[in-house]
Amino acid sequence: MQLQEVLYGVAITNLVGVTSREVSALVFDSRLVAKDVVFFAIKGTLSDGHAFIPATIEAGASVIVCEVIPAVRDEQVTYIEVENSAAALGIMASNFNGNPSAKLQLIGITGTNGKTTIATLLFKLFRELGYKVGLISTVENHINDQVIPATHTTPNPLALNSLLQDMVAADCSYCFMEVSSHAVVQHRIEGLSFSGGVFSNITHDHLDFHVTFDNYIKAKKAFFDGLPKSAFALTNVDDKNGMVMLQNTKASKKTYALKQLADFNAKVIENSFNGLHLDIDGADVFFKLVGSFNAYNLLAVYGTAMLLEQDQLSVLTVLSRLTGAEGRFEYVVSPQNIIGIIDYAHTPDAVQNVLNTIQNIRKGTEQVITVIGCGGDRDKAKRPVMAQVACDWSDKVILTSDNPRTENPQTIIEDMEKGVSPTNKRKTLSIVDRKEAIKTACHLAKPGDIILLAGKGHEKYQEINGVRHHFDDKEVLVEQFNLIS
Ligand SMILES: CC(=O)N[C@H]1[C@@H](OP(=O)(O)OP(=O)(O)OC[C@H]2O[C@@H](n3ccc(=O)[nH]c3=O)[C@H](O)[C@@H]2O)O[C@H](CO)[C@@H](O)[C@@H]1O[C@H](C)C(=O)N[C@@H](C)C(=O)N[C@H](CCC(=O)O)C(=O)O
Numbered sequence: 001m002q003l004q005e006v007l008y009g010v011a012i013t014n015l016v017g018v019t020s021r022e023v024s025a026l027v028f029d030s031r032l033v034a035k036d037v038v039f040f041a042i043k044g045t046l047s048d049g050h051a052f053i054p055a056t057i058e059a060g061a062s063v064i065v066c067e068v069i070p071a072v073r074d075e076q077v078t079y080i081e082v083e084n085s086a087a088a089l090g091i092m093a094s095n096f097n098g099n100p101s102a103k104l105q106l107i108g109i110t111g112t113n114g115k116t117t118i119a120t121l122l123f124k125l126f127r128e129l130g131y132k133v134g135l136i137s138t139v140e141n142h143i144n145d146q147v148i149p150a151t152h153t154t155p156n157p158l159a160l161n162s163l164l165q166d167m168v169a170a171d172c173s174y175c176f177m178e179v180s181s182h183a184v185v186q187h188r189i190e191g192l193s194f195s196g197g198v199f200s201n202i203t204h205d206h207l208d209f210h211v212t213f214d215n216y217i218k219a220k221k222a223f224f225d226g227l228p229k230s231a232f233a234l235t236n237v238d239d240k241n242g243m244v245m246l247q248n249t250k251a252s253k254k255t256y257a258l259k260q261l262a263d264f265n266a267k268v269i270e271n272s273f274n275g276l277h278l279d280i281d282g283a284d285v286f287f288k289l290v291g292s293f294n295a296y297n298l299l300a301v302y303g304t305a306m307l308l309e310q311d312q313l314s315v316l317t318v319l320s321r322l323t324g325a326e327g328r329f330e331y332v333v334s335p336q337n338i339i340g341i342i343d344y345a346h347t348p349d350a351v352q353n354v355l356n357t358i359q360n361i362r363k364g365t366e367q368v369i370t371v372i373g374c375g376g377d378r379d380k381a382k383r384p385v386m387a388q389v390a391c392d393w394s395d396k397v398i399l400t401s402d403n404p405r406t407e408n409p410q411t412i413i414e415d416m417e418k419g420v421s422p423t424n425k426r427k428t429l430s431i432v433d434r435k436e437a438i439k440t441a442c443h444l445a446k447p448g449d450i451i452l453l454a455g456k457g458h459e460k461y462q463e464i465n466g467v468r469h470h471f472d473d474k475e476v477l478v479e480q481f482n483l484i485s
Pocket residue numbers: 028029030031041042043044045046047048049052151152153154155156180181182183209
């Protein structure tokens with residue numbers, strides 16, 4: 001492709017060299033550079049891509065997109081200076097792939113919790129309504145029935161636009177994608193044409209990256225600020241910051257709520273282990289998803305489908321049959337009637353919601369045993385809070401490892417223990433090995449008891465020092481259930 005075509009829409013602040021040249025690919029990692037590629041020098045959290053410019057030219061890069069043109073230059077190379085290389089990458093990745101997001105209806109979902117659930121339900125719903133659909137999510141990406149493994153909640157601009165292009169080639173009319181706050185700040189979604197944006201909620205998470213809650217709110221809001229006039233912006237007004245998201249958007253503002261009047265309303269009539277009974281916009285419907293937090297997710301899905309002009313009855317009929325995303329309030333029952341719940345709750349609010357749901361639907365005397373850890377190299381401030389919430393709403397808590405990543409798992413557990421009050425101490429155990437922790441929970445449980453395995457949901461690995469070892473909460477739980485039967 002000609003460099004000039006790839007540059008469409010990029011604000012260039014300085015240029016050295018020719019723009020009428022063929023480029024073979026776009027690359028932002030020096031280790032992947034080949035002949036005639038455009039290399040993007042991006043300032044990251046660990047290193048500065050500008051340091052790799054000489055090495056990429058050596059390896060064949062013919063165009064460099066950077067924030068400061070180097071003083072020492074190669075005459076054969078074109079240097080393009082921009083204000084933000086990551087933002088330029090987003091726009092150029094779109095151009096390079098033929099602007100696929102403008103050729104389908106792209107809906108972005110953001111918020112601390114519920115993104116995967118909402119995006120997955122929308123994907124399943126629109127498939128069942130007969131459309132060709134794409135999904136970009138934490139668990140997996142989809143192009144109709146084809147599954148493409150996910151590495152991030154929101155992929156980098158090259159992977160993202162290439163996926164979108166494949167969706168367009170497969171004739172998809174819709175794509176539902178999760179938009180993480182990291183993706184907004186790192187410009188992974190720059191240059192995309194969204195037809196709609198959905199906000200679920202915002203609570204404590206990712207303060208390692210955003211530093212303050214205010215910055216975290218701003219990151220989510222920036223997604224709505226960037227939506228075009230032609231799009232819709234659907235927000236949860238029961239969330240304290242729901243309206244903040246829409247303050248500066250040009251998109252058409254729409255709301256949903258359970259507790260106040262909104263464009264889309266629902267009321268929980270009953271919440272049990274069998275599912276949710278809702279009054280949704282005046283219709284009485286049963287859903288398979290469990291937990292009142294899922295009433296919000298279902299309402300967001302319903303509102304989005306209505307804004308995409310789908311038939312109300314068909315939408316509710318299909319939605320009522322659907323199950324949620326893998327590892328979200330998934331449960332198995334042991335031969336002795338112990339209930340095991342696998343849930344991806346990895347924020348204080350999610351842990352609280354899941355445990356409240358369990359409290360609301362338990363029959364009375366059974367114990368709730370929670371197995372919980374916190375991820376390493378992630379927000380440390382949420383660790384004591386997650387432990388405290390787990391203790392406040394469980395009869396026994398086993399503090400264990402999640403993905404320790406590069407941290408010492410024992411230190412993470414000690415951070416969690418700081419949130420355990422003296423009175424709660426006697427109901428907690430700390431077991432570093434997650435498998436041992438699950439095993440212990442199974443041995444402590446009596447028939448009728450409920451075990452919650454929180455934090456890892458669908459994940460099939462445990463990341464320790466950069467190595468992902470096979471680990472699957474559900475697999476371990478089922479194995480233990482069968483061993484004790
Ligand atoms: C904190 C974070 O988001 N990091 C992401 C970021 O990496 P980074 O900023 O640390 O990059 P860096 O290592 O400092 O390097 C800077 C630049 O130099 C380049 N480089 C680096 C080394 C080298 O030898 N040569 C070279 O060219 C890099 O390619 C990069 O362009 O950019 C990388 C490339 O796109 C991402 O893979 C990486 O995701 C890391 C692995 C990650 O774990 N991210 C998580 C936190 C994340 O993004 N999570 C959200 C979901 C959160 C949620 O809502 O729950 C997600 O969307 O998945």
